[in-house]
Amino acid sequence: xxxxxxxxxxxxxxxxxxxxxxxxxxxxxxxxxxxxxxxxxxxxxxxxxxxxxxxxxxxxxxxxxxxxxxxxxxxxxxxxxxxxxxxxxxxxxxxxxxxxxxxxxxxxxxxxxxxxxxxxxxxxxxxxxxxxxxxxxxxxxxxxxxxxxxxxxxxxxxxxxxxxxxxxxxxxxxxxxxxxxxxxxxxxxxxxxxxxxxxxxxxxxxxxxxxxxxxxxxxxxxxxxxxxxxxxxxxxxxxxxxxxxxxxxxxxxxxxxxxxxxxxxxxxxxxxxxxxxxxxxxxxxxxxxxxxxxxxxxxxxxxxxxxxxxxxxxxxxxxxxxxxxxxxxx
Amino acid sequence: xxxxxxxxxxxxxxxxxxxxxxxxxxxxxxxxxxxxxxxxxxxxxxxxxxxxxxxxxxxxxxxxxxxxxxxxxxxxxxxxxxxxxxxxxxxxxxxxxxxxxxxxxxxxxxxxxxxxxxxxxxxxxxxxxxxxxxxxxxxxxxxxxxxxxxxxxxxxxxxxxxxxxxxxxxxxxxxxxxxxxxxxxxxxxxxxxxxxxxxxxxxxxxxxxxxxxxxxxxxxxxxxxxxxxxxxxxxxxxxxxxxxxxxxxxxxxxxxxxxxxxxxxxxxxxxxxxxxxxxxxxxxxxxxxxxxxxxxxxxxxxxxxxxxxxxxxxxxxxxxxxxxxxxxxx
Numbered sequence: 001x002x003x004x005x006x007x008x009x010x011x012x013x014x015x016x017x018x019x020x021x022x023x024x025x026x027x028x029x030x031x032x033x034x035x036x037x038x039x040x041x042x043x044x045x046x047x048x049x050x051x052x053x054x055x056x057x058x059x060x061x062x063x064x065x066x067x068x069x070x071x072x073x074x075x076x077x078x079x080x081x082x083x084x085x086x087x088x089x090x091x092x093x094x095x096x097x098x099x100x101x102x103x104x105x106x107x108x109x110x111x112x113x114x115x116x117x118x119x120x121x122x123x124x125x126x127x128x129x130x131x132x133x134x135x136x137x138x139x140x141x142x143x144x145x146x147x148x149x150x151x152x153x154x155x156x157x158x159x160x161x162x163x164x165x166x167x168x169x170x171x172x173x174x175x176x177x178x179x180x181x182x183x184x185x186x187x188x189x190x191x192x193x194x195x196x197x198x199x200x201x202x203x204x205x206x207x208x209x210x211x212x213x214x215x216x217x218x219x220x221x222x223x224x225x226x227x228x229x230x231x232x233x234x235x236x237x238x239x240x241x242x243x244x245x246x247x248x249x250x251x252x253x254x255x256x257x258x259x260x261x262x263x264x265x266x267x268x269x270x271x272x273x274x275x276x277x278x279x280x281x282x283x284x285x286x287x288x289x290x291x292x293x294x295x296x297x298x299x300x301x302x303x304x305x306x307x308x309x310x311x312x313x314x315x316x317x318x319x320x321x322x323x324x325x326x327x328x329x330x
Numbered sequence: 331x332x333x334x335x336x337x338x339x340x341x342x343x344x345x346x347x348x349x350x351x352x353x354x355x356x357x358x359x360x361x362x363x364x365x366x367x368x369x370x371x372x373x374x375x376x377x378x379x380x381x382x383x384x385x386x387x388x389x390x391x392x393x394x395x396x397x398x399x400x401x402x403x404x405x406x407x408x409x410x411x412x413x414x415x416x417x418x419x420x421x422x423x424x425x426x427x428x429x430x431x432x433x434x435x436x437x438x439x440x441x442x443x444x445x446x447x448x449x450x451x452x453x454x455x456x457x458x459x460x461x462x463x464x465x466x467x468x469x470x471x472x473x474x475x476x477x478x479x480x481x482x483x484x485x486x487x488x489x490x491x492x493x494x495x496x497x498x499x500x501x502x503x504x505x506x507x508x509x510x511x512x513x514x515x516x517x518x519x520x521x522x523x524x525x526x527x528x529x530x531x532x533x534x535x536x537x538x539x540x541x542x543x544x545x546x547x548x549x550x551x552x553x554x555x556x557x558x559x560x561x562x563x564x565x566x567x568x569x570x571x572x573x574x575x576x577x578x579x580x581x582x583x584x585x586x587x588x589x590x591x592x593x594x595x596x597x598x599x600x601x602x603x604x605x606x607x608x609x610x611x612x613x614x615x616x617x618x619x620x621x622x623x624x625x626x627x628x629x630x631x632x633x634x635x636x637x638x639x640x641x642x643x644x645x646x647x648x649x650x651x652x653x654x655x656x657x658x659x660x
Contacts, residue, residue, distance in 0.1 A: 179531055
């Protein structure tokens with residue numbers, strides 16, 4: 001059995017082909033500007049923090065940047081205080097860019113900046129050919145999984161702080177091991193991160209049981225807006241609800257997932273009001289329904305079971321447009 | 331790293347000391363009556379089903395018994411149709427008893443039966459010294475984990491059907507890897523079960539995403555009743571809500587857990603109306619708050635973080651009584 005276990009582990013390792021030029025880049029350069037996407041979540045932040053720690057271990061100078069800063073929810077991540085949301089005092093042009101968990105500078109809000117060289121590490125389908133070096137693994141459950149292998153390949157031992165960040169990255173992107181991307185490999189890496197000091201219950205508690213009362217009231221209001229049409233569940237949050245509950249856009253995270261618990265729901269669609277008749281739309285699907293295709297029709301993006309886009313339209317028109325597009329695709 | 335991985339795996343294996351007399355018992359006897367506790371959940375059922383399959387593989391005759399049968403939720407488990415809830419046609423006295431996931435015949439509703447010999451396999455603290463052979467591992471996250479090691483020790487290969495049952499057993503008792511009992515070992519065993527054919531997303535979907543629309547409406551109504559006093563969240567469901575939504579008492583399962591997602595909530599208390607001023611009370615606490623003690627004061631019972639009792643009182647008095655008792659205890 002130990003032999004079997006070894007074999008499958010070895011198989012897992014071979015799935016990830018780290019480009020040799022990426023390893024050379026990380027070993028030879030000294031100054032890295034690590035950036036990730038706007039509105040960052042656990043995979044973006046956990047991956048960035050763990051890689052920054054590993055690079056520091058081998059004597060590199062790193063800056064961590066996210067335009068939106070670290071949301072309250074992720075303040076438990078070790079090292080999160082180092083993430084900057086401005087680069088006023090820095091000269092990005094003196095740095096090499098490491099773009100994580102996204103693959104265009106626009107997604108990170110850094111399109112106006114110049115860097116020496118750039119490398120992209122992402123598990124999303126690419127939207128452009130940006131990056132001098134590109135490591136894209138659309139089949140990886142999380143960018144955190146890629147960073148796990150990368151850190152090991154760099155010969156750096158996984159510390160407890162790195163493990164907490166990487167476990168969080170993987171936990172968020174697999175719904176704590178509930179989504180379709182949860183493979184034996186994912187569980188095996190999670191086990192190794194637990195061996196390295198990540199505490200699964202602490203991380204899950206931090207992610208799922210730290211809602212404010214105000215946010216809970218926002219959830220209740222959002223659930224009251226439920227409308228089901230053609231096995232698609234629609235819910236929304238508007239700016240008036242923020243006022244009534246004392247919440248903001250950051251409190252809408254995960255609200256899109258709740259209606260999925262219903263057996264007959266194929267897709268859960270969540271609308272977040274940004275401005276008059278202007279909405280951020282989050283799509284969460286089950287099984288084989290590919291919402292990334294739908295999102296891309298509306299010039300958005302994402303994964304098969306979790307995607308999103310922006311739309312300028314009255315709410316009811318936006319719902320109808322989506323249903324029409326869906327009926328054409330399925 | 332593979333070496334490290336091996337070492338910790340080997341360490342995990344040594345944690346479980348399967349009594350040699352249990353292995354002899356299973357190898358030498360031929361007829362087994364596998365019983366588990368009333369009101370069975372995933373660990374009770376998954377463990378029983380997997381062990382039955384493994385024993386069949388080595389030529390043994392097994393009967394599967396649960397007094398309450400298999401709840402709707404668990405009808406996706408391979409082999410579940412073999413679980414009997416009566417033994418009218420059978421002669422239990424011709425069988426050897428295997429009592430799983432509980433350790434007294436009362437818990438399984440079989441105290442009136444005689445068996446040839448008996449073995450108990452359980453991860454709960456023992457309540458009695460019942461059993462000719464006893465394998466009790468209070469530190470095991472699930473009985474399913476014990477059965478996993480037992481099947482391997484019997485030299486039986488884990489089939490896909492066994493893997494689905496064992497993965498479900500472990501998933502339920504760890505809250506899909508969110509509770510404090512989620513160790514590296516648990517994740518490693520889950521990985522091996524996924525290798526053997528258990529599909530994590532299918533199992534999680536079957537457990538958590540099969541609500542009826544009516545039940546979802548009941549959840550919305552229950553959440554509207556939220557009242558927070560002294561860091562205790564109170565919600566309730568009354569008979570009028572069942573009528574309005576077309577639901578029943580069985581649709582209240584898990585409703586008690588939702589308010590726990592709030593950071594400042596110590597205990598979530600859920601009242602289910604049974605009759606006029608007569609309520610079933612469910613308590614769910616976080617961390618070190620022992621609600622079993624509170625429940626026992628009201629002549630109920632349960633575990634540290636999940637307990638319950640019945641009370642005959644108007645709702646508001648019932649809430650006040652609980653708060654008073656709580657303030658005396660903490």
